[in-house]
Amino acid sequence: MELHTHKRLNILFKNPFRTLLQVKTGRIVKQIKDMPDNLFSSQSVDYIVNDLFDDYKIGDLPIIFWEKGTTKISNVKLTSQDLPSSFDRGFNGTIERKKIDFFIPISDGRHDIMVYRGDKIDYNKPFAGGMSYSTKSFNPVGVPYVIDGNKLQFTYIDLWQNPEKTNETFFDDKKIFNEFYLELKTTIEEYNFNLPNVLRSLVNQRIEKLKRDQEYESKLVFPIVSDPNLTDFFIPKKVLKSKKIQPKPKKITPNTPTYEWYITEDDFTHILKILHDCGKMWEKYPRLYIGRDEETLRDQLLFVLVPNIIAVVAGEAYNKKGKTDISIKHENTNLFIGECKIWKGPKTLIETINQILKYLTWRDSKSAVLNFVPNEDFSNVLDSAEKTILQHPNYIGKNKEYEKGWSNYSFRLSEKSDVIITIAFQFIHTPELYSKE
Structure with missing residues (x-):
């Protein structure tokens, strides 16, 4: 029983x-x-x-x-x-x-x-x-x-x-x-x-x-008719889930205990994808960028980037060799540097590349140049930029073209250096940048 x-x-x-x-x-x-x-x-x-x-x-x-x-x-x-x-x-x-x-x-x-x-x-x-x-x-x-x-x-x-x-x-x-x-x-x-x-x-x-x-x-x-309630400032896309940026250590030399930190390719691509998506939103809704200067456009990018990743992100960060628009750091190491520029021609692009090469000191460092292109002929700008990049003395090769207006390239840190860094170039078409609202 x-x-x-x-x-x-x-x-x-x-x-x-x-x-x-x-x-x-x-x-x-x-x-x-x-x-x-x-x-x-x-x-x-x-x-x-x-x-x-x-x-x-x-x-x-x-x-x-x-x-x-x-x-x-x-x-x-x-x-x-x-x-x-x-x-x-x-x-x-x-x-x-x-x-x-x-x-x-x-x-x-x-x-x-x-x-x-x-x-x-x-x-x-x-x-x-x-x-x-x-x-x-x-x-x-x-x-x-x-x-x-x-x-x-x-x-x-x-x-x-x-x-x-x-x-x-x-x-x-x-x-x-x-x-x-x-x-x-x-x-x-x-x-x-x-x-x-x-x-x-x-x-x-x-x-x-x-x-x-x-x-x-x-x-x-x-x-x-566009939504009258649409704010004149940027509306960030919905954050589904923040991604933690996890830097990896690498020994500077095999016989020393000293490490340098670098950002993984997956994390780098994730950051670039967020920035690229923001640019696509501008192209779709010109009201978001009309009349803005470089600083305001950078702030809008930060407005989107910060809630989507878990990392130390700074805008207009100061380094020993100058000022960067977007910086992601680990301890004292720049894992990622982004420069925001309104397109003004090949000469300005060369100056921007040289500026970034001065900031980066570590192997596997990652960076990006975000170009806001007010020119009507967007394709002509892309062709001109491609030729300019290939002619840079530190240029090594093209890594990958993700979409029209977004490609990654490899550069030597200096002409005689064996340190290789990656720079992503994104071009955002903003033909109404100088228009009046």
Whole structure:
């Protein structure tokens, strides 16, 4: 005979996992619907999906350390009304029995979906394994456990004063619990596995709707009036998730303990992508740059860059050899330097390259020149800039062309140096820069 019995509870409990899925589904749909239109033109589908996945995936269940369980024994007094019908109730007063608590350590994890939640329970129990159900939680598998902090607690009353029977009942309950645990674990894994496809489908649906809206608007006889509430200053794109810039150490020489720090290629590309996306927004919405000078345009870039990365970012930073527009540092090392220039021709570009080469002293240093091009003939400027870069005496080669107006090149730090640095050149078309608003 089991050492505990349970009555059906006359209350509707909410399945925590089902409730969690319902809440997450609603939030996903709403978040994608509320995303600003420009986000879908400034970020890739993969980028949006990955960040949404980080927000909406379900974390792992806690690990259960069955082999590290402990026992606590206490005494309880029971009246005849507390006992099951199979037990002799022909006595007055109370009897004393041992209450056995087994505590099983568990790791951090989604404890919340391992118990059901509901309103206050009034549970009339003749006998329920010594557990009090006058709470707001109930386990979903019908065995006497609760989660207490980072422990599973199984509680039994040894009515028949038989510890072997207590152990036997616990192992039966453990088996039932493990079946529930494995089923829930599998369900979570399936949810997380399918989530990216669901997110991708919803994002693509939103993109298709935007395309249909844009196609419709393009067929109207007059242009669409811009939003009157659009601020004259820059509106940054939505930050989905800040990326931590993690510099890497490298020994200056194999036989010395001294290190220099450098920024990884992935982090460098991430920074450049943010700056490039900002430039694309300017090209799409000229009101954001009309009448601005270099300093104001730089501030707008910082306005976007700072919330999107976790690093020490400075505007108009001072170095020993001069002043830089954008600087990302680690300790005293410049990991990244950016110069913001309004395009004024090849001569100014050469001066900017020389200026950057003076700032950088470390192998693997990264930098960028951000050119705001007011000229109407953008392609002619790109051709002129390319020829100028290739003619620089420190030029080594072209690393990669990412998009029209964005390429990375390798340079020697000086003509006779073996130190190689990377400079990215981005050109942002701002033909209305000198227009009046």
